[in-house]
Amino acid sequence: MWQGLLALKNDSAAVQMHFVGGNPGVAGDTLSRHADGSTPLLRIAQRMRLEQPQLDQVHRKMKMENEHCMLLALPCGRDHMDVLQQSTNLTAGFITYLQRKQAAGIVNIAPPGHHQAMFTVHIFPSCEFANENLNRIAPDLMHRVADIAHLLIVIATV
Numbered sequence: 001m002w003q004g005l006l007a008l009k010n011d012s013a014a015v016q017m018h019f020v021g022g023n024p025g026v027a028g029d030t031l032s033r034h035a036d037g038s039t040p041l042l043r044i045a046q047r048m049r050l051e052q053p054q055l056d057q058v059h060r061k062m063k064m065e066n067e068h069c070m071l072l073a074l075p076c077g078r079d080h081m082d083v084l085q086q087s088t089n090l091t092a093g094f095i096t097y098l099q100r101k102q103a104a105g106i107v108n109i110a111p112p113g114h115h116q117a118m119f120t121v122h123i124f125p126s127c128e129f130a131n132e133n134l135n136r137i138a139p140d141l142m143h144r145v146a147d148i149a150h151l152l153i154v155i156a157t158v
Contacts, residue, residue: 001017001018001019001024001027001028001031001071002016002027002031002033002040002071003015003016003017003039003076004032004039004040004041004042005041005042006042006044006073006090006094006123006151007041007042007043007044008043008044008093008094008097008105009093011089011092011093012041012089012093013075013086013089013090013093013094014039014075014076014077014082014086014089015074015075015076015086015090015151016073016074016076017031017071017072017073017153018071018072018073019069019070019071020070020072020134020138020141020152021069021070021137021138022062022065022068022069022070022155023065023066023067023068023069024069025066026066026067026068026069026119026155026156026157027069027071029111029118030069030109030111030119030155031155042107042121043107044094044105044106044107044123045106045107045108046106046107046108047101047103047104047105047106048103048104048105048106048122049102049103050102050103050104050124050127050129055129058122058129058154058156061154061156061157062133062156067156067157068154068155068156068157069154069155070133070134070137070152070153070155071152071153071154071155072134072145072150072151072152072153073090073123073150073151073152073153074145074148074149074150075087075089075090075148087148087149090149090150090151091149094123094125094151095125095126095151096125098124098125099125099126099127104122104123104124104125105121105122105123106120106121106123107121107123108121108158109121116158117158118157118158119155119156119157119158120155120156120158121153121154122153122154122155122156123151123152123153124151124152124153125151126150130151133152133154134152
């Protein structure tokens, strides 16, 4: 559904986001694409603690089919060596960092022409919330990605 750079502080990783569930239109409205062929950037600006009240809020949005989209972010690159490097970047700069902070990354997005955020992109490392939801919606996929660097992306309307 989307390919670009994920950024957090001074780290970045090239990822492809694959549709898992929900409303694909939410991802289409949220994730930018550059007409000139340059690589779009999604910069994590905030963190959300992985605490029950915050997770309950995300879960409520996920119960409304048209209000969310779930994606799986996997490392990508120009060749096998680049994919390995992006996998290392994703693990060190994002997964390990977010797990250590016990947090999900947050990006608030306002569509072109709007000043107010209309979507929140939640970027979850492997954690109980991410694993339970991925296992519930796509158990076969959960088993295939268990041993590779990945992030669960939940985009919800504000």
